[in-house]
Amino acid sequence: MFTPDPKDPPAPPTCLGSASTQDMASSCQDGREEECPREPDPKRLKLYGVGNPISMFSSDSSCLSFRGRVIKWFWDSAEEGYRTFHMDEYDEDKNPSGIINLGTSENKLCFDLLSHRLSQSDMLWIEPSLLQYPDWRGHLFLREEVAKFLSFYCKSSAPLKPENVVVLNGGASLFSALATVLCEVGEAFLIPTPYYGAITQHVYLYGSVRLVYVYLDSKVTGQDTRPFQLTAEKLELALQGANAEGVKVKGLILINPQNPLGDIYSPRELQEFLEFAKRHELHVIVDEVYMLSVFEESLEYRSVLSLERLPDPQRxxxxxxxxxxxxxxxxxxxxxxxxxQHVATSVASLCRYHGLSGLVQYQMARLLQDRDWISHVYLPENHARLKAAHTYVSEELKALGIPFLSRGAGFFIWIDLRKYLHMATFEEEMLLWRRFLDNKVLLSLGKAFECQEPGWFRVIFSDKAQRLRLGMQRIRQVLESKSQVSEDNLPCPNKKLHDQPR
Amino acid sequence: MFTPDPKDPPAPPTCLGSASTQDMASSCQDGREEECPREPDPKRLKLYGVGNPISMFSSDSSCLSFRGRVIKWFWDSAEEGYRTFHMDEYDEDKNPSGIINLGTSENKLCFDLLSHRLSQSDMLWIEPSLLQYPDWRGHLFLREEVAKFLSFYCKSSAPLKPENVVVLNGGASLFSALATVLCEVGEAFLIPTPYYGAITQHVYLYGSVRLVYVYLDSKVTGQDTRPFQLTAEKLELALQGANAEGVKVKGLILINPQNPLGDIYSPRELQEFLEFAKRHELHVIVDEVYMLSVFEESLEYRSVLSLERLPDPQRxxxxxxxxxxxxxxxxxxxxxxxxxQHVATSVASLCRYHGLSGLVQYQMARLLQDRDWISHVYLPENHARLKAAHTYVSEELKALGIPFLSRGAGFFIWIDLRKYLHMATFEEEMLLWRRFLDNKVLLSLGKAFECQEPGWFRVIFSDKAQRLRLGMQRIRQVLESKSQVSEDNLPCPNKKLHDQPR
Structure with a gap:
């Protein structure tokens, strides 16, 4: 079982700043860090890894249970970058030298459109049923709208059904609920890395479910046609590895469009991964939270709900x-x-803890049914703005000579700063992250996405031009001055995970 | 450990319809039900009991984890009464022969006042910060209002502080989060019975935390001055009993005003229970969710926050x-x-799964700061309506000769229908509950509150006069016709917990 013994908390690690260090620790524990090459030795790269979210745990907060201390530790460590940011947030007028946040994956380009739509009078509606205990699956009027909305925008082959819909207060809650109803304590989901790292907590904090990383890398070799490419073969190998270690894998998590790669899976790939899962009786959680944020028209994104036939619809x-x-x-x-329906009902049972206000349910139903506004106002304008912001940051990166990945979906560019590390270590990666923060720009470092190659960062571009300009300026300053900064003057990295992505 | 072995699910019980039957099962397993006396033998009443929420579990839903099946089972069973109700809901015009719900603890007397206040233009406000990721403790503007609101209405001796406030999406979520951060899997909270039975699920479904029941009874003997009276001595005995069984108790749950008794604890009693907890280093969760629903002016309700000195403020x-x-x-x-602050932070860490919309946070801040409306419009009118409804139902009960408890707080009257049971069994209690439902009135039965004496029911009176009249009429019909109904024609009770209170 994975549940830690409260009497025997794991010792704090000695050198690295991440939540899962087992596969990298050797590079600093042997004391020969200076000899690490910039490019990691491909032979040392593992094909998979079993996550242990508490391997970094050290805390002695009184009055809490052991798991309470782990939960608090996640907060204390993961939030550090954001706390620093919130204490010194950039404001054009009031704090122009404050921190620019290019770390949080939010779209800040369309507040004007959203404010205008959400302020309309149809958005404030009170009736007794909205103030009373809801159906925990969500009010029927909302589930009907969600089914119609998904049918239309996912281009489903047949109309989707309200009885298959459960609404709740966000994707984080849904990961938590699904992990709990699909897995026992200590069981696991496969997930290709790099991935949106917060999922580690979402499946672990309540559910005590682990992740088995399917490590992808940037080299294009063999049958791979692009960097960090997922294949069914890699899934097979990771599953076999986990099985051999006695870790029971119950499912696979796919993020499509992918975060942080900004990539999408082709229908053929999707089908392959679903067939793999079916062969092994694995559940597949397909996170399509960026499905309408594909702003590059040439990308032919397909929701899994649009496939003619799901290999294993019950899973x-x-x-x-x-x-x-x-x-x-x-x-x-x-x-x-x-x-x-078993999964829907058991998730609904947990929705007592993930419920959303009846008033918000009404607002969301109004929003989702306003097909005219979504298709003719919001989406075209949103995509145009995303594209313009993406173009600006891409051009800046090209001018800086920084390689990057981004195919036209999501809010992020996955940038390769490996050449700015003196050694290919996550300690060096964190030093660079901290230098960005010291120069008042918050990024997300690759380790937070369980990327196996030190030196990758995620930059959010879905922000206003003025903040992007300043952010890119500050990134440029750090990179240009990088070689001039004396290593000795830098603060030691502490033992925390600094940049839990959001 | 309490975590059940997935390979060895507990066998379904053979006769009773409740979530925890160990202390009653003998009364039907010995096959001599007809010999059970109407009044249970006081010597057979236990002083405490250790809850086992899955003792009734039987399910074979495929694709779910064992705990997922337990979670689903709770939904399937607990919701049955409400599902029946929702399929045939009373409506004065459209379905006058539908079911009247006097089971759900909701105040339906003030929708006019609430609708009016919540529809005002100050309630719809959109700004970027409300649409972005929040501080998971809650927006500061809201926590400031909560602190001021509680300081004023709880009559705190010193101003309460926003940093001690965490906001989330309801009391159910808070029980879930507190159970998880204060207890390990299988540990327990003490709770006096009868109690709001949904807490069983709130601490168990995610947290796997149990309840140790401190059984109270209706007899006024010895030092007790009222029925179902809690004393520190009873807490001590239950704690000792649980310890002797190897159950680690980490805290005590107090509901004040009490649900379903409609009772309040005096400051002296509160102090005594808090001192008991301090002696044993137990946390105390004080649920004051009915604190402004004390409608009987002679009742001098005191929030725990109004006490001069808390014996153990950190717990x-x-x-x-x-x-x-x-x-x-x-x-x-x-x-x-x-x-x-350790508890506040660890609960906040879990608030990723219990977050509420920024728009609702804004609305709640507006509501709570409108002291003028609350104190001069809403509360006086609400209390007057509660009192009138309470008076009506009380008078009806007196006319029917039904003993009841209710001291003037909350939405419920705890009625004693023991004389209508042929035998003092929970099976009989459920037959009576089902007869009410068949006659189109939904009540909550005592077993759902872990009351140890069969025959008690909770009646909600906070409803419109017309529905109350009809509901009371239907209750009267059942009780008056009770003896004329042939037992043989009744459907067998199934193995489910029918009336999980809300």
Whole structure:
């Protein structure tokens, strides 16, 4: 079992700043850091890894249970970058030398459109049923709208059904609920890396479910046609490895469009991964939270709900939310679509703890049914703005000679700063991250996405031009001055995970 | 450990319809039900009991984890009464022969006042920060209002502080989060019975935390001055009993005003229970969700936050919500107040899964700061309506010769129908409950509150006069016709817990 013994908490690690260090620790524990090459030895790269979210745990907060201390530790460590940011937040007028946040994956380009739509009089409606205990699956009027909305925008082959919809307060909650109802304590989901690292907590904090990383790398070799490419073969190998270690894998998590790669899976790839899962009786959670944020028209994104035939519909569970596609992570609205009524009901049972206000349910139903506004006002304008911001940051990166990945979906560019590390270590990566923060720009470092190659960073571009300009200026300053800074003057990295992505 | 072995699910029980039957099962397993006396033998009443929420579990839903099946089972069973109700809901015009719901603890008397206030233009405000990721403790502007609101209405001796406030989507979530951060899997909280039975699930479904029941009974003997009276001595005995069985107790849950008794604890009693907890280093969760629903002026209710000195402030955690006092269980707004920053932070860490919309946070801040409306419009009118409804139902009960408890707080009357049972068994209690439902009135049965004496029911009176009249008429019909109904024609009770209170 994975549940730690409260009497024997794991010792704090000695050198690295991440939540899962087992596969990298040797590079600093042997004391020969200076000999590490910039490019990691491919032979040392592992194909998979079993996550242990508490391997970094050290805390002695009184009055809490052991798991309470782990939960608090995640907060204390993961939030550090954001706390620093919030204490010194950039404001054009009031704090022009404050920190620019290019770390949080939010779309800040369309507040004007959203404010205008959400302020309309149809958005404030009170009736007794909205103030009373809801159906924990969500009010029927909302589930009907969600089903119609997903049918239309996912281009489903047949109309989707309200009874397969469960609504709740965001994607984080849905990961937590699905992990708990699909896995026992200590069981695991496969996930290709790099991935949106917060999922580690979402499946672990309540559910005590682990992740088995399917490590992808940037080299294009053999049958791979692009960097960090996932294949069914890699899934097979990771599954076999986990099985051999006695870790029971119950499912696979796919993020499509992918975060942080900004990539999408082709229908053929999707089908392959779903067939792999079916062969092994694995659930598949398909996180499509960026499905309407594909701004590059040449990319032919396909929702899993648009496939003609799902190999194993009873084990395929799709999640979507308004956080990203409607730029409202503060609204706390997410939804599950699954044909499996056992899964839907058990998630609904947990929705007592993930419920959202009846008033918000009404607002979301109004929003989702306003097809005219979504298709003819919001989405075209949002995509145009995303594209312009993306073009600006891409051009800046090219001018700086920084390689990057980004195919035209999501809010992020995955940049390769490996050449700025003196050694290919995550300690060096964190030093660079901290230098960006010291120069007042917050980024997300690759380790937070469990990327196996030190030196990758995620830059969010879905922000206003003025903040982007300043942010890119500050990134440029750090990189240009990098070689002039004396290593000795830098503060020691502490033992925390600094940049939990959001 | 309490975590059940997935390979060895507990066998379904053979006769009773409740979530915890170990102390009653003998009365039917010996096959001599007809010999059971109407009054249970006092010597057979236990002083405490250790809850086992899965003792009734039987399910074979495929694709779910064992705990997922338990979670689903709770939904399937607990919701049955409500599902029946929702399929045939009373409506004065459209379905006058539908079911009247006197089972759900909601205040339906003030929708006019609430609708009017919540529809005002100050309630719809959109700004970027409300649409972005929040501080998971809650927006500062809201925590400031909560602190001021609680300081004023709880009559705190010193101003309460925003940093001790965490807001989230309701009391259910708060129980779940507190159980998880204060207890390990299988550990327990003490709780006096009868109690709001949904807490069983709130601490168990995610947290795997149990309840140790401190059984109270209706007899007034010895030092007790009222029925179902809690004393520190009874707490001591239950704690000793649990310890002797190897169950680690980490805290005590107090509901004040009490649900379902409609009772309040005096400051002296509160102090005594808090001192008991301090002696044993137990946390105390004080659920004050009905604190503004004390409608009987002669009752001198005191919030625990008004005490001059808390014996153990680092282990005293207070919860409140708008569900009951503002009649809006569909709003999903609750709050924790604790001086323990470790507890506040670890609960905040879990608030990623219990977050509420920024728009609702803004609305709640507006509502709570409108002291003028609350004190001069809402509360006086709400209390007057509660009192009138309470008087009506009380008078009806007196006319029927039904003993009851209710001291003037909350939405419920705890009625004693023991004389209508042929035998003092929970099977009989459920037959009576089902007869009420067949006659189109939904009540809550005592077993759902872990009452140890079969035959008690909770009646909700906070409803419109017309529905109350009809509901009471239907109750009267059942009780008057009770003896004429042939037992043989009744359907067998199934193995489910029918009436999980809300």
């Amino acid at each position: 395929t569970h799709v999640m979507w939310a308004t956080s990203k596609d409607f730029g409202m992570s503060g609204m706390r609205f997410g939804t599950l679509y699954t044909e499996n | 005293t955690h207070v919860m409140w919500a708008t569900s009951k006092d503002f009649g809006m269980s569909g709003m999903r707004f609750g709050t924790l107040y604790t001086e323990n």
